[in-house]
Amino acid sequence: MISMKKHLLLTQLALCAGFALASLSVQAADVQGSAKAGQGKVWLCVGCHAIPDYRADYPFVYKVPMIGGQNAAYIASALSAYKKGERKHPTMRAIAGSLSDQDMADIGEYYAAQTAATPPNPLK
Template sequence: MISMKKHLILSQLTLCAGLAFAGFSVQAQDVKGSAQAGQGKVWLCIGCHAIPDYRADYPLVYKVPMIGGQNAAYIASSLAAYKKGERKHPTMRSIAGSLSDQDMADLGEYYAAQTASSPNNPLK
């Protein structure tokens, strides 16, 4: 009898957790980024990502990628992974931790829109 109650409670908790995660992922997918809005937020990124061949040296020497032209969804999901701690770089984690889902989507769209012929952002 007790094991049946535990099984029922565990099933209900699993269902609730699944619904909560489903709601979270639907909410995150509903965020539409704007390259124009991202242009005003890019100051968070340019200190490292706008410098050709830049290498960060904390905590290890790390070649910082140029992210112009990268896929918007990839940038937004990478930032979300840093914010959650799934990616391990202290500087990126602290920067991503300050961003909302909208900020991440906007930055993703901004960088996705960049090409070799894009004019320089005046904030760079």
């Protein structure tokens, strides 16, 4: 049987953990991306995502999507999912694993700003 002191201590620990997790999610939600800052962070992306009709062959053959014009929040969310292992692709997981939440938001904003009307851009 758990003593009253142990029960109180466990309750306090659970509350502290809950507050810590809530703080982390608020911080992640507060991150504002910058397309200008993102321009200097997409150099790894262009090796695959800037090549029209590019097909990767590792770990299997598939068509690599062009991500210019994609929604910024979607790109940041996808990168976060790769980093956490929720999306499965070894190369993307390795790249996303090296990115901070700010990097992901900046990259998302950079690609969201790219449209068909954007002047030719080798980083698109």
